[in-house]
Amino acid sequence: MKKNYYFISDLHLGLGSREKEIHKEKLLVKFLESIKNDAAALYILGDLFDYWFEYRRVIQKGYYRTFTAIHDLVESGVEVHYLIGNHDFMHLDFFENEIGVKLYQNPFSTELLGKKFFLSHGDGDVKNDYGYKILKSVLRNKMIQKIYSLIHPDLGIKIASSTSKTSRDYTEGKNYGKIDGLLETAKVKIDEGFDFVLFGHSHEKCNVEFKQGRYINLGTWLNNPCYGKFNSQNFEIIDWK
Numbered sequence: 001m002k003k004n005y006y007f008i009s010d011l012h013l014g015l016g017s018r019e020k021e022i023h024k025e026k027l028l029v030k031f032l033e034s035i036k037n038d039a040a041a042l043y044i045l046g047d048l049f050d051y052w053f054e055y056r057r058v059i060q061k062g063y064y065r066t067f068t069a070i071h072d073l074v075e076s077g078v079e080v081h082y083l084i085g086n087h088d089f090m091h092l093d094f095f096e097n098e099i100g101v102k103l104y105q106n107p108f109s110t111e112l113l114g115k116k117f118f119l120s121h122g123d124g125d126v127k128n129d130y131g132y133k134i135l136k137s138v139l140r141n142k143m144i145q146k147i148y149s150l151i152h153p154d155l156g157i158k159i160a161s162s163t164s165k166t167s168r169d170y171t172e173g174k175n176y177g178k179i180d181g182l183l184e185t186a187k188v189k190i191d192e193g194f195d196f197v198l199f200g201h202s203h204e205k206c207n208v209e210f211k212q213g214r215y216i217n218l219g220t221w222l223n224n225p226c227y228g229k230f231n232s233q234n235f236e237i238i239d240w241k
Contacts, residue, residue, distance in 0.1 A: 002040040002078075005112050007228035009121070009200030010220035012087065013063060015050035025065055027225055031240055032069040039078045041112075045200045045218060046085020046121030053090040058153045067099060074100035083108070085201065086123035113233060115195040122201030122217075125185045183208065186215035196235060198228070207237055 011028060014021060035042065052060070074080050083104040084091055095101040107120035183206070186197035190213030198216045205219030205226060216235060219226050225240040 002038055003231055004038045005041050005230040006035050006039050007043045007198060007218055009045040009218035010047045010203055012047055012050040012222060029065050029069040032073050036073055036076045041079035044082045045119060046083050047087045049088040052088035054092045054094055055153050059094060071099045083119060083121055085121040115233060118189045118194045118197045120199055122182050122199035125182060183215055205237060
C-alpha cells in the first residue's frame with residue numbers, strides 16, 4: 001500500500017528566462033516521475049505557476065510537459081490535490097476535467113495516517129496584511145474575472161504576467177515586522193488541534209515544532225527545489241537534486 005504523502009509549493013513556472021524555465025520544468029517532471037510508485041497523494045500548495053489565467057477555450061502554452069506528467073501521476077493512481085495561490089488563482093475546470101486534479105480555492109484540512117493537517121498557501125494568513133486581503137477579495141471576484149476573460153488571451157495573459165510581477169515585488173518588499181506571521185498563525189491552528197500546519201508563499205523553508213504540533217513551510221523552487229514528505233507520522237523537507 002502506498003503510504004507516502006508529498007507536498008510542493010511555489011514553483012512559479014513561467015517566471016524566468018526560457019532556458020531557466022525549461023530546466024525547472026524538467027526537474028519537476030523528474031520529481032513527479034520519481035514518486036509515482038510510492039505516493040498515495042501529492043499536494044500542491046499554490047503558485048505552481050507564476051501567473052495563470054484560464055480561458056474557457058484557451059490554455060496557456062509552455063506547460064505541456066507539466067500537464068502530461070501530472071496526468072500520468074493521476075492515471076497511475078496517485079491523488080493530486082492543488083490549492084491555488086496568489087499567483088495562479090484564476091482556474092476554471094481544465095485541471096479537474098482534463099487532468100483529474102482536485103482543485104481547492106481556499107485553505108482546507110485533511111487527515112493523513114491519523115494526523116490532522118491544515119493546508120494553506122499562506123497568502124492572507126498574516127494578521128497585519130490587510131491591504132493584500134482587500135486585493136485578494138477583488139481579484140477572486142467571479143464577476144471581475146468574467147469581465148477580464150473578455151480580453152483577448154494574448155493581451156490578457158500579458159497583463160496577468162505584469163500583475164504577477166507587481167504582486168511578487170509587493171510580497172518581497174513587505175515588512176511584516178519581527179514576528180513571523182505565518183508561524184503565529186500556525187501556532188493558533190496547532191492550539192485548535194492540528195498536528196501539522198503547512199504553508200508556502202513566504203519562500204522561507206521552515207520545519208518548527210510547537211507544543212504537540214509542527215509548522216512546515218515548503219519554501220520555493222526558485223533557488224533550491226525541495227519537497228515535503230510525510231510517512232509513518234514523520235515529516236521531512238528534502239532537497240530535490
